[in-house]
Amino acid sequence: MAAEEAHIVLSMENVGVMFDSQPVLKGIDLAVEEQTIVSIIGPNGAGKTTLFNVICGHVRPSVGRVFYRGREITRKQPHEICHAGISRTFQIPRPFPEMTALENVQMGIWFGKEAHADRGSEAPPTAADLLEIAGLTHKGQTRAKELTLSEQRRLEVARALGTRPRLLLLDEIAAGLSPSAIRQAVELVRNLREHGLTLLIIDHFLNLTARVSDRLIALDNGEIIVEGKPSEVLNSPSVIASYLGERSPEPRMAETEGV
Amino acid sequence: MLWPLFVPGGDLYCRVLGWSFFFAALALAWNILALTGSISIGHTAFFGLGAYTSALMSHYTHLSPFICVILGGASGMVYGALWHFVFKPLRGARFALATLASVEIPRVIVDNWEGLTFGSLGLVGIEAFPGVQPGGMDLSPGESLKSQYYLLLFMMASYLLIHHRAVRSRWGWAMRAVREDETAAGSIGVPVHRIRFCAVTFSAALTGICGAVYSHLMGLIEPSLVFSLHLSAMPLVLSIFGGRYQIAGPVLGSLILYPLDQLFFHAWFPSAHAALYGLVIVLTLIHFPSGIGTWLQKKLT
Amino acid sequence: MENLTVDFMWMQLLVNSLALGSFYALIALGFALIFGVTRTFNLAHGELILLGGYISYFLFKGAGIHILWTLPPSMLALLGAALVLHAILRRVREPYELNTLVVTFGLALVLQNAMLVIFTADYRLIGHGRQFFLESLDAYVSDTQITVFLTSLLATLSVHFLMRRTFLGKALRATIQDREAARLAGIHVDHMTLIAFGTGGALIGLAGPLYAQTTYLHPFGGSEPTLLAIIVSIFAGVGRTRGLLLGGWLLGTIESATVFFLGSSWREMVSAMILIGLLLLRPEGLWSERSKPGREA
Numbered sequence: 001m002a003a004e005e006a007h008i009v010l011s012m013e014n015v016g017v018m019f020d021s022q023p024v025l026k027g028i029d030l031a032v033e034e035q036t037i038v039s040i041i042g043p044n045g046a047g048k049t050t051l052f053n054v055i056c057g058h059v060r061p062s063v064g065r066v067f068y069r070g071r072e073i074t075r076k077q078p079h080e081i082c083h084a085g086i087s088r089t090f091q092i093p094r095p096f097p098e099m100t101a102l103e104n105v106q107m108g109i110w111f112g113k114e115a116h117a118d119r120g121s122e123a124p125p126t127a128a129d130l131l132e133i134a135g136l137t138h139k140g141q142t143r144a145k146e147l148t149l150s151e152q153r154r155l156e157v158a159r160a161l162g163t164r165p166r167l168l169l170l171d172e173i174a175a176g177l178s179p180s181a182i183r184q185a186v187e188l189v190r191n192l193r194e195h196g197l198t199l200l201i202i203d204h205f206l207n208l209t210a211r212v213s214d215r216l217i218a219l220d221n222g223e224i225i226v227e228g229k230p231s232e233v234l235n236s237p238s239v240i241a242s243y244l245g246e247r248s249p250e251p252r253m254a255e256t257e258g259v
Numbered sequence: 260m261l262w263p264l265f266v267p268g269g270d271l272y273c274r275v276l277g278w279s280f281f282f283a284a285l286a287l288a289w290n291i292l293a294l295t296g297s298i299s300i301g302h303t304a305f306f307g308l309g310a311y312t313s314a315l316m317s318h319y320t321h322l323s324p325f326i327c328v329i330l331g332g333a334s335g336m337v338y339g340a341l342w343h344f345v346f347k348p349l350r351g352a353r354f355a356l357a358t359l360a361s362v363e364i365p366r367v368i369v370d371n372w373e374g375l376t377f378g379s380l381g382l383v384g385i386e387a388f389p390g391v392q393p394g395g396m397d398l399s400p401g402e403s404l405k406s407q408y409y410l411l412l413f414m415m416a417s418y419l420l421i422h423h424r425a426v427r428s429r430w431g432w433a434m435r436a437v438r439e440d441e442t443a444a445g446s447i448g449v450p451v452h453r454i455r456f457c458a459v460t461f462s463a464a465l466t467g468i469c470g471a472v473y474s475h476l477m478g479l480i481e482p483s484l485v486f487s488l489h490l491s492a493m494p495l496v497l498s499i500f501g502g503r504y505q506i507a508g509p510v511l512g513s514l515i516l517y518p519l520d521q522l523f524f525h526a527w528f529p530s531a532h533a534a535l536y537g538l539v540i541v542l543t544l545i546h547f548p549s550g551i552g553t554w555l556q557k558k559l560t
Numbered sequence: 561m562e563n564l565t566v567d568f569m570w571m572q573l574l575v576n577s578l579a580l581g582s583f584y585a586l587i588a589l590g591f592a593l594i595f596g597v598t599r600t601f602n603l604a605h606g607e608l609i610l611l612g613g614y615i616s617y618f619l620f621k622g623a624g625i626h627i628l629w630t631l632p633p634s635m636l637a638l639l640g641a642a643l644v645l646h647a648i649l650r651r652v653r654e655p656y657e658l659n660t661l662v663v664t665f666g667l668a669l670v671l672q673n674a675m676l677v678i679f680t681a682d683y684r685l686i687g688h689g690r691q692f693f694l695e696s697l698d699a700y701v702s703d704t705q706i707t708v709f710l711t712s713l714l715a716t717l718s719v720h721f722l723m724r725r726t727f728l729g730k731a732l733r734a735t736i737q738d739r740e741a742a743r744l745a746g747i748h749v750d751h752m753t754l755i756a757f758g759t760g761g762a763l764i765g766l767a768g769p770l771y772a773q774t775t776y777l778h779p780f781g782g783s784e785p786t787l788l789a790i791i792v793s794i795f796a797g798v799g800r801t802r803g804l805l806l807g808g809w810l811l812g813t814i815e816s817a818t819v820f821f822l823g824s825s826w827r828e829m830v831s832a833m834i835l836i837g838l839l840l841l842r843p844e845g846l847w848s849e850r851s852k853p854g855r856e857a
Contacts, residue, residue: 056446077452078445087446094443096436107436110429111448163447298658300665349839352601352657357839359603360787363832371825488783492669495662531677537669544663545651 007034008070009167009198010055010086015064017050017222024050025222028064032167032200037193039201039209041233042219043242048202049091051219052169055200056088057081068167083113087165091172091202093152095144095159101151102140105130105158112163127162133191134158135184150181157188167198174208186212210234218242270404271522277408279517280415281469282493286501286509287418288465289494291425293503295458296438297350300491301358302466305335307486308365309467310474311376314385317475324388328471335467338365339460347452359491366486381481385474407476414472418465419510425461426506434458466494489533496536500543502550511552572699573816579705581812582712583774585804587785588792589715590763594642596736596798597756600649601661605764605789606782607671608645612638612768613777614679620686627686627769635765642761646754668782675779683776686769704773712805715766719759720801732756736799787831794838 010032017025025047032038040048053059055066057078066074073081087108095104105127131137134154139147144155153173160168170189174182189212193199203209209216209230216233218226220242226233233239289302313331317324346357369376376382388410390399398406425431433454436444445451474480494509501512516539524532547554591605602608615637616630645667652659689703723729734742735752743749771777771785792811796803811834818830 058442058445077450078442079448079450082446082448090443090446094440096439096443098439099435107432107449108447111433111436111444113448159447298662300662345836345840351655352661353839355658355661356601356790357836360832360835360839363828367826367829367832488669488780492665496666499662528673528677530681531673534670534673537666537671537673540666541648541663541670544653544659544666545648548653548659 008032009034009068010200011067012055013065013067015051015054015061015066017047017054017059018062023222025054025061028222028224030217030224030227032198035193035196035198036214037189037199037201037212038215038217039203039213039230040217040219041203041206041209041239046219047222048219049171050222052088052171052200052202055081055169056086079111082111082163082165085113085164085166086169087112087160087163087167088169089153089156089160089171089173091175093149093156095147095152095155097145098143100141100143101131101136101147101155102127104144104155105162108159108162113165125162125164130158130161133161133188150177153177154188161192165197167200168192170199170201170203172202174203182208206234273404273408275518275521277404277411278521279513280408280411281473282497282517283510283513284411284415284418285466285469285490286494286497286513287415287422288462288469290462290498290503290509291422291465292458292462293498294425294431294434294438295455296441297455297459298355298495299358299462300355300495301360301362302462302494303486303488303490304358304362304365305338305463305466306470306473306490307362307369307482308338309335309470310480310485311365311369311382311470312467313471314382314474314480315376317386318382321386324386324475328468328475331471331474332464332468335470336460336464338467339463340456342463343456343459362486362491366482369486370482376482379482381479381484382474383479385478385480387478388475410472410476414469415510419507421461421465422509423506426504430454430457489536492536492540496540496543499548500539500551502552505550505552508550508552512550515551571697573820575697575699575701575705577813577816578809579701579709579812580816581809582709582805583770583808584788584792584811585716585808586708586712586763586767586770588789588796588804588808589712589719589801590642590760590767591786591789592793592796592798592801592804593719593763594756594760595793597732598649598753599657599660601657601664602645603661603664603786604645604668604671604782605664606784606786607668607675608638608641608761608764608782609768609771609785610675610777610779610782611641611671612765613772614675614684614768616769617684617686617772617777627773630769631766634768635762638765638768639758639761642757642764643754645761646757668786672779672782679777679779681779683778684772685776686773689773704770708770708774711766711770712808715763716801716805719763723799723801728755733799784828784831787835791831791835791838794835794842797842 008031010030012028012030015025015028016023028051040051042048050059054061057073057076057080061074064074065072068081068084068086071084073084076084095101096107099107109125109127109130128137128140131140134157136151136154136158139151144152147155157170157173173185173189177185186208189199189201201209201213213230216227216230217224218233218236218239225238225242226236285306289299292299309331312334313324313327316322316327316330342358342361346354349357370379372378388399390406392398398409425434433444433449436447436449437451437454441451470485473485497512497516498509499512500516501510502508516536520532520535524535528534543550587609591602594600594602612634615634616627619625619630619633620627645664648667649660649663652663689707691700691702693699694701721729723733731742731747732752732755734745734747735749739749742752775781788811792804792807795807795810811831814830814834815827818827
């Protein structure tokens with residue numbers, strides 16, 4: 001591999017997914033650089049979550065290959081991908097419902113990446129630390145199913161961080177959150193990058209993505225239509241046509257609904 | 260637990276309590292699979308395979324029953340592994356249905372392969388366990404009820420230990436994660452397939468051993484006896500009734516229900532006493548799905 | 561000469577398969593309707609059929625009522641039984657499908673033992689009826705086979721027309737496709753559930769007496785018709801009534817061929833393997849809108 005590719009964390013080559021002979025993703029090529037924040041935008045059904053599922057091994061692509069730090073991970077099982085250093089959250093939060101918040105985070109620490117030699121002698125985070133980062137210290141003994149949506153989302157981030165990822169995939173982190181909760185989320189995301197993480201974010205809430213992202217990728221009908229700097233992508237005519245044109249009220253709705 | 264030593268003549272109680280230990284062991288074995296969230300209604304497949312493997316090995320090779328029992332467990336384990344690979348995409352009701360159907364395959368083979376298995380006539384005169392002398396005691400489970408009682412007590416205790424490890428260890432947390440949300444479990448690094456594989460093969464092996472022990476204690480088996488709906492239902496009912504997420508739940512279920520069945524129901528409705536188990540599972544799922552233990556705890560506090 | 565016997569054998573096989581298949585479709589009809597509308601997994605289905613069979617048997621043998629006149633009382637009794645089942649299953653909690661499976665598994669045990677007490681373990685059969693040679697088909701046919709064939713055809717087509725041509729049928733189909741959407745569209749889903757149980761029960765009551773004419777009744781014999789009903793329903797797919805006939809005929813053919821070539825003792829294993837195969841290969845049959853593992857949206 002050439003030196004210039006050394007800092008590529010994640011790359012996809014011509015990835016395609018078919019569900020019931022319907023293409024959901026077509027010819028996806030992308031590369032994510034180390035310590036950047038990349039956002040994926042696009043209308044509902046554009047294939048954003050499927051893209052995450054392919055990266056994390058929950059969906060097997062019909063064609064194409066996925067690489068993480070130069071190693072192919074296309075046909076790996078979800079837990080192997082997690083151990084390699086990729087972690088994720090889900091569009092609809094999926095904490096373990098009967099476990100307490102603390103136990104949820106502890107699960108990530110126990111079963112995530114086991115050897116983290118590349119982190120040197122840095123001590124692994126404790127569940128209490130992670131709960132504090134997520135602002136859930138006072139909810140440690142509450143069962144996950146009793147938490148609010150916003151708390152469940154933050155719990156999922158804490159659990160994902162417990163696996164000590166180098167690449168974190170956040171699915172709809174701001175959907176259904178109040179403006180103040182979104183500001184917290186922005187802070188959290190920026191903080192994570194400061195700590196050396198690379199982030200891939202899906203969000204409908206364009207203010208968030210535009211504020212924190214280094215790069216935007218616009219998906220529509222399973223294809224990448226534009227990618228580049230946030231300002232370029234958001235002003236691109238095809239994005240406005242396919243996404244903003246018919247769905248401009250949506251980012252505002254995200255602000256008002258929810259908690 | 261040691262009272263048969265001191266209470267002579269309590270033969271009926273000794274037998275009933277001994278067999279309730281046996282069914283507790285069966286329920287514990289079943290529960291190891293249930294801990295990953297998979298409900299099986301076909302565990303009698305492992306029971307029957309274990310019983311037949313052990314009995315036939317003993318019949319043809321005259322190996323010690325203790326070795327045959329291990330082989331019986333191995334046969335259950337192999338069939339369990341087959342379940343894992345064939346039923347991989349099935350969950351919930353579909354998985355349960357497949358387990359129910361899977362009983363027919365070994366049963367029909369045993370029924371028809373008369374040259375090897377003696378077909379539907381069954382196998383009689385299966386060698387009993389030889390006497391052992393642990394710590395100066397003289398135990399021969401083939402001859403005395405008391406020895407049988409201790410053998411079954413020992414069996415339940417070891418199963419309980421395994422079950423305890425399965426619930427409380429890191430593996431136990433992994434099984435719980437798989438049960439609560441399989442997709443999320445995978446995403447945080449729980450090796451979902453390995454956990455499911457281990458759970459089903461372990462559960463199958465332990466059930467196979469139960470079947471094997473049964474065949475040597477009873478001395479006779481036949482296909483309709485060891486591949487029966489009743490034997491699939493027993494561990495499920497005892498476990499769910501007693502509380503399947505608790506370490507001793509299946510034991511509690513067995514120690515309550517089996518004596519109730521044998522000492523009372525059997526006397527009242529000799530031919531239909533097994534209806535008790537059906538009735539109990541219906542009431543349990545409707546009124547206290549997490550088991551009698553948890554329910555009582557809630558009622559008391 | 562030899563050729564003639566071969567032809568004769570195939571015609572007989574065909575007639576038997578068709579009769580058996582129609583019988584299976586009839587057995588499956590009640591199960592498919594109840595499952596389709598309510599997502600109830602009734603493992604006590606076979607026991608209910610046996611119950612209908614016993615009612616008919618005792619009316620026929622004891623009171624000397626003609627076999628056709630035993631149908632209404634059996635249907636009525638099973639309608640009641642299905643409503644009792646509904647009353648019990650209404651209290652079942654999530655996950656509904658799996659829990660109804662376990663609850664009805666328990667009910668099957670209760671029914672088996674209750675029938676053992678009431679009807680004893682004797683094998684009972686109403687009788688095969690007359691058997692005669694039909695020149696036009698070049699095969700032997702029995703009264704019972706004709707009755708079963710006609711009843712099954714009539715019942716299946718009635719249900720089909722009920723579902724396709726009536727307003728109630730439209731509401732039922734809407735409920736089958738999407739309970740929530742049906743509720744939003746103003747359909748009283750709870751009524752639909754009740755109607756499905758009632759109609760399904762009556763159909764079980766219709767199958768019972770014919771079962772008793774075809775197969776020996778034994779209190780523990782219920783799991784086989786249950787499995788057959790599930791197989792045919794999965795094959796047909798939810799809400800496809802005519803598919804039941806097709807599925808029944810196909811299964812009847814496979815089973816007849818199994819009995820013919822391997823012997824009757826292997827039949828149960830073949831049905832079990834068909835069921836496992838269908839569960840693996842046709843998940844969209846019974847569970848069209850269920851999430852499939854590893855395939856989340």
